[in-house]
Amino acid sequence: MKCVYCGKEYSEGGTTINVSNGTFDVCSNECKKLVRDYLNKDMQYKNRSYIMIFCGSIGFILSTFLFSGTYKLVPMYLGMIIMGLALIVYPYIYSSFITFTRIPIRKATLLSRIIGTAVIVVALFFLVASFMGV
Numbered sequence: 001m002k003c004v005y006c007g008k009e010y011s012e013g014g015t016t017i018n019v020s021n022g023t024f025d026v027c028s029n030e031c032k033k034l035v036r037d038y039l040n041k042d043m044q045y046k047n048r049s050y051i052m053i054f055c056g057s058i059g060f061i062l063s064t065f066l067f068s069g070t071y072k073l074v075p076m077y078l079g080m081i082i083m084g085l086a087l088i089v090y091p092y093i094y095s096s097f098i099t100f101t102r103i104p105i106r107k108a109t110l111l112s113r114i115i116g117t118a119v120i121v122v123a124l125f126f127l128v129a130s131f132m133g134v
Helices: 029-065 074-089 097-101 105-132
Strands: 015-019 022-026
Touching: 015 029, 022 029, 029 074, 029 105, 074 105
Parallel strands: none
Antiparallel strands: 015 022
């Protein structure tokens, strides 16, 4: 069996955890506690994350329809930063629990944060470049 939280393969000594989507295997009581913590944070921060993503998308809309000239894309870059922050701060809601049977929660959270960081770095690069006239 494979732990839904850490991804560790184990043959005995594990336990299961029941969630809305079904029952999943965990390798230890520590991972079971971490899955419960993950679920609690998911429920607590889901709306905040969606609001941040919505606010970030407003930057794309502003760049498309309202701004022009040299700084036309600045709102889009700022929106990308907000979206990247949402991925870093609230990585809890971007995968369904079924996904975790292929990619464990720990790796999915890390991947979300890496992608968020990359989005922010790219946005900052283009934001600085737009003010430098590049």
